[in-house]
Amino acid sequence: MEISTEQARNVMQSPRSPSSQPYLSASVTDPVKLGNGVQAYISYRVITKTNLPEYQGPEKIVIRRYSDFVWLRDRLFEKFKGVFVPPLPEKSAVEKFRFSAEFIEMRRAALDIFVNRIASHPELQHSEDLRTFLQADEETMERFRFQETGIFNKKPADFMQMFRDVQSKVSDAVLGKEKPVEETTPEYEKLKHYIFELENHLAEAQKHAYRLVKRHRELGQSLLDFGKAVKLLGACEGEPTGKLFSDLGTKSELVSIKLQKEAQQVLMNFEEPLKDYVRYVQSIKATITERATAFKQHCELAETTKLKEINLDKLMLTRSDKVGEAEIEYREIKAESEEATIRFERIVKRMNEEIVRFQEQRMEEMGVAFHQFAKGQARLANGIADAWRALLPKLEAASSA
Amino acid sequence: MMGSENNDDDEAHLHASKQDMDNLFSPPPIIVTPTDSDPLSSPRSKPNGNDNRSYLEPPSYADVIFSPFDDNSSEINGSDDTQSQDSFSRSLSTSSDYIKITVSSPQREQDSATTTSMLSGGSSYITYLITTRTNLPDYGGSEFSVRRRFRDVVTLADRLAESYRGFCIPPRPDKSIVESQVMQKQEFVEQRRVALEKYLRRLVAHPVIRSSEELKVFLQVEGKLPLLASVDVASRMLDGAVKLPRQLFGEGGGGGEVAQPARGGRDFLRLFKELRQSVSNEWGGGKPAVVEEDKEFLEKKEKMRDLEQQIINASQQAETVVKAQQDMGETMGELGLAFIKLTKFENEEAVFNSQRARANDMKNLATAAVKASRFYRELNSQTVKHLDTLHDYLGLMMAVQGAFADRSNALLTVQTLLSEISSLEGRVEKLEAASSKVFGGDKSRIKKIEEIKETIRSTENAKNVAIREYEQIKENNWSEVERLDRERRADFLSMMKGFVVNQVGYAEKIASVWTKAAEETSQYDRESS
Numbered sequence: 001m002e003i004s005t006e007q008a009r010n011v012m013q014s015p016r017s018p019s020s021q022p023y024l025s026a027s028v029t030d031p032v033k034l035g036n037g038v039q040a041y042i043s044y045r046v047i048t049k050t051n052l053p054e055y056q057g058p059e060k061i062v063i064r065r066y067s068d069f070v071w072l073r074d075r076l077f078e079k080f081k082g083v084f085v086p087p088l089p090e091k092s093a094v095e096k097f098r099f100s101a102e103f104i105e106m107r108r109a110a111l112d113i114f115v116n117r118i119a120s121h122p123e124l125q126h127s128e129d130l131r132t133f134l135q136a137d138e139e140t141m142e143r144f145r146f147q148e149t150g151i152f153n154k155k156p157a158d159f160m161q162m163f164r165d166v167q168s169k170v171s172d173a174v175l176g177k178e179k180p181v182e183e184t185t186p187e188y189e190k191l192k193h194y195i196f197e198l199e200n201h202l203a204e205a206q207k208h209a210y211r212l213v214k215r216h217r218e219l220g221q222s223l224l225d226f227g228k229a230v231k232l233l234g235a236c237e238g239e240p241t242g243k244l245f246s247d248l249g250t251k252s253e254l255v256s257i258k259l260q261k262e263a264q265q266v267l268m269n270f271e272e273p274l275k276d277y278v279r280y281v282q283s284i285k286a287t288i289t290e291r292a293t294a295f296k297q298h299c300e301l302a303e304t305t306k307l308k309e310i311n312l313d314k315l316m317l318t319r320s321d322k323v324g325e326a327e328i329e330y331r332e333i334k335a336e337s338e339e340a341t342i343r344f345e346r347i348v349k350r351m352n353e354e355i356v357r358f359q360e361q362r363m364e365e366m367g368v369a370f371h372q373f374a375k376g377q378a379r380l381a382n383g384i385a386d387a388w389r390a391l392l393p394k395l396e397a398a399s400s401a
Numbered sequence: 402m403m404g405s406e407n408n409d410d411d412e413a414h415l416h417a418s419k420q421d422m423d424n425l426f427s428p429p430p431i432i433v434t435p436t437d438s439d440p441l442s443s444p445r446s447k448p449n450g451n452d453n454r455s456y457l458e459p460p461s462y463a464d465v466i467f468s469p470f471d472d473n474s475s476e477i478n479g480s481d482d483t484q485s486q487d488s489f490s491r492s493l494s495t496s497s498d499y500i501k502i503t504v505s506s507p508q509r510e511q512d513s514a515t516t517t518s519m520l521s522g523g524s525s526y527i528t529y530l531i532t533t534r535t536n537l538p539d540y541g542g543s544e545f546s547v548r549r550r551f552r553d554v555v556t557l558a559d560r561l562a563e564s565y566r567g568f569c570i571p572p573r574p575d576k577s578i579v580e581s582q583v584m585q586k587q588e589f590v591e592q593r594r595v596a597l598e599k600y601l602r603r604l605v606a607h608p609v610i611r612s613s614e615e616l617k618v619f620l621q622v623e624g625k626l627p628l629l630a631s632v633d634v635a636s637r638m639l640d641g642a643v644k645l646p647r648q649l650f651g652e653g654g655g656g657g658e659v660a661q662p663a664r665g666g667r668d669f670l671r672l673f674k675e676l677r678q679s680v681s682n683e684w685g686g687g688k689p690a691v692v693e694e695d696k697e698f699l700e701k702k703e704k705m706r707d708l709e710q711q712i713i714n715a716s717q718q719a720e721t722v723v724k725a726q727q728d729m730g731e732t733m734g735e736l737g738l739a740f741i742k743l744t745k746f747e748n749e750e751a752v753f754n755s756q757r758a759r760a761n762d763m764k765n766l767a768t769a770a771v772k773a774s775r776f777y778r779e780l781n782s783q784t785v786k787h788l789d790t791l792h793d794y795l796g797l798m799m800a801v802q803g804a805f806a807d808r809s810n811a812l813l814t815v816q817t818l819l820s821e822i823s824s825l826e827g828r829v830e831k832l833e834a835a836s837s838k839v840f841g842g843d844k845s846r847i848k849k850i851e852e853i854k855e856t857i858r859s860t861e862n863a864k865n866v867a868i869r870e871y872e873q874i875k876e877n878n879w880s881e882v883e884r885l886d887r888e889r890r891a892d893f894l895s896m897m898k899g900f901v902v903n904q905v906g907y908a909e910k911i912a913s914v915w916t917k918a919a920e921e922t923s924q925y926d927r928e929s930s
Contacts, residue, residue, distance in 0.1 A: 370762050
């Protein structure tokens with residue numbers, strides 16, 4: 001059941017807002033590993049706090065797993081065409097890391113952001129599927145999930161494949177490989193071009209951000225090894241060199257720890273948001289494809305309607321007995337065409353609003369990410385300077401001795 | 402598609418910024434590549450196959466020649482000025498002492514020897530211009546240049562090894578077994594030039610070797626190098642060859658005997674005898690008359706070996722640090738560039754104000770990243786300079802091993818001579834016993850006994866000289882090791898200080914760059930303080 005944006009209530013996210021205001025907030029917490037071997041998976045607690053009447057009570061806790069989130073996303077994507085549905089973190093990482101503490105935490109955080117974005121979206125927050133997701137008990141949820149798999153024939157892996165198909169379809173469309181049944185308004189062209197280019201630039205920035213995380217770790221490791229080696233060297237030397245080497249080694253190890261910590265911070269607070277940004281852009285590309293499909297339908301149906309109309313007129317002129325039939329057909333097609341047009345226009349309208357929201361959201365989220373990154377780097381550098389600086393008095397003293 | 406796992410391809414080389422040669426002995430600019438290191442430090446990876454200090458090349462004691470290092474032993478530089486930034490420059494303690502060597506202008510020259518040129522279609526070799534500037538009185542001039550080829554350097558090194566037994570002689574650059582094509586290559590020639598310069602500078606930094614005749618000849622005498630590869634060989638092949646070295650150096654033929662140089666000799670008889678002796682030492686056939694009882698020496702040797710091991714280890718880890726710092730700088734720079742491109746893109750395509758604002762934020766970040774990247778690279782080139790001390794000491798540790806080996810060889814010589822004497826005496830005893838049985842004496846036996854007794858006398862002389870030499874070498878060892886310990890302490894201290902000062906300095910600079918960027922984006926500060 002879709003509600004137009006004019007009718008959407010501005011549902012607040014914070015439970016602390018005045019109680020008269022409607023609010024809805026959700027959080028994803030407590031990842032727990034369940035099951036064994038190949039079938040092992042992570043389950044999450046999803047806690048919903050709301051005062052909306054459609055929901056059961058002020059607080060509800062359910063257990064969900066990754067495929068449930070995928071289900072939600074698929075449903076929203078189907079039902080709210082034109083909306084930039086928030087992206088999900090990737091399904092499976094390299095097997096080795098699937099259950100590493102870092103990966104689990106990053107995924108949890110990403111899923112939390114996912115749910116909250118939906119809950120704060122003026123249209124999506126009213127979705128029935130969202131309510132199901134947030135409230136249904138686990139068996140019901142499982143039933144839904146399997147049902148959907150039946151109806152839509154989509155497993156998470158398929159979804160990824162669909163994504164890829166969409167990518168290539170969109171590329172084809174943009175590259176003009178398909179028949180030229182597409183919008184060619186200059187603004188829309190500009191938007192499409194922007195989105196495609198943006199993805200490339202972002203992907204590159206994300207790549208370097210990821211490498212930077214690695215560099216932090218590598219530098220940390222090398223300083224750790226160096227510290228150890230220098231301590232051993234100090235053990236061979238007499239005083240005062242021996243003690244100084246030992247101190248140097250200790251400091252080197254300390255600096256190493258700082259670097260490892262910062263590596264994790266950069267990964268979570270900088271690289272991950274960038275990755276998220278890229279995913280969002282890819283989601284937009286999927287929406288662009290939906291729009292193209294809708295446009296095609298709208299054009300084709302309009303075309304067909306016109307033909308039917310002409311045919312009908314012809315039949316009416318010749319007073320054929322097929323008029324009745326043709327009239328019915330014509331009315332049906334016309335209705336379909338009008339629906340298709342409405343669908344298409346809704347998508348356009350939504351996309352226009354979404355773009356504005358998207359840009360503002362990006363600005364906020366990227367700004368935060370940049371700021372945290374800069375702060376983190378400054379903190380790291382200052383910490384390193386402090387650590388090494390502590391050695392200087394002793395070194396000075398030994399030099400002048 | 403963006404993926405979470407990225408291929409890490411090695412990026413281009415990093416070139417260290419050129420350093421001002423404000424310091425007399427600062428190392429020449431080093432091109433830092435991921436796997437490269439000081440060409441001189443290669444001994445760390447494998448033992449030098451050409452090591453001519455192995456005990457299989459013992460001195461010939463048939464004519465022991467005393468080597469003129471005695472007068473130098475008191476000249477060991479006692480006052481150490483340790484405040485120089487660099488290793489090996491400390492020997493210039495007083496401001497009036499000055500000697501600087503530059504190696505430059507490599508150029509190809511034809512081998513004039515006809516046979517070789519005919520055979521290989523004109524073999525050529527590279528010569529280097531070696532310029533010395535000095536105010537030391539020993540040298541007859543303040544500035545002079547000669548052209549030398551690598552082969553000459555090998556000769557010099559060999560001669561020094563012979564003349565300065567017991568000293569820690571800086572190791573020379575490796576010979577390279579490469580094809581002639583590679584020999585000509587720009588990079589190789591440059592590497593060798595750098596290595597030669599470093600080597601010669603170390604030689605003149607050594608308080609004793611600096612005044613060596615061989616070195617002076619090498620640095621000053623123009624034209625073909627008038628040093629023979631080994632005094633030993635020469636002396637064996639020529640009559641009156643004992644005097645030859647002296648004559649070469651322009652000294653008059655002197656009286657007295659000169660201790661035969663320790664290596665380069667090819668006296669197989671002697672070789673065989675000493676080998677037999679060392680084997681009998683090993684297998685405990687008989688207790689050698691002169692035993693290395695000096696526990697202190699053995700302990701010191703052990704300690705030196707440990708130290709060498711740790712220096713190897715530390716220098717390897719230092720290399721990983723340098724590489725990691727370099728990579729950090731590179732990736733930071735790439736990140737900055739990627740954001741600059743993004744910024745440009747957003748500005749060009751901007752439809753919304755939020756885009757321009759975001760572009761601005763990105764630009765701040767990008768600028769900071771690029772600046773930080775530059776600082777990382779500068780830090781790294783400084784780090785290389787300082788941690789290079791570790792690499793340098795690898796070479797020196799080898800020199801110490803060499804000095805210790807000289808001592809062992811000298812001891813072996815003494816032991817061999819002693820056992821030779823004892824076996825000769827044994828023969829005399831036997832002959833005397835046999836001769837006494839013959840009535841009126843056995844003319845031939847008596848003659849024989851006389852001959853052997855004569856041999857015993859000269860061998861005794863040789864033994865005495867050998868013992869003197871051994872004692873001398875022991876002294877050299879001791880003073881060298883002491884000097885080395887002192888200098889090493891100072892050099893390592895200076896290295897640590899330099900390393901730490903740079904880490905602090907650049908960390909502060911990097912911190913201020915990021916602090917500024919954080920301030921520029923402070924509107925996004927969401928942390929509840």
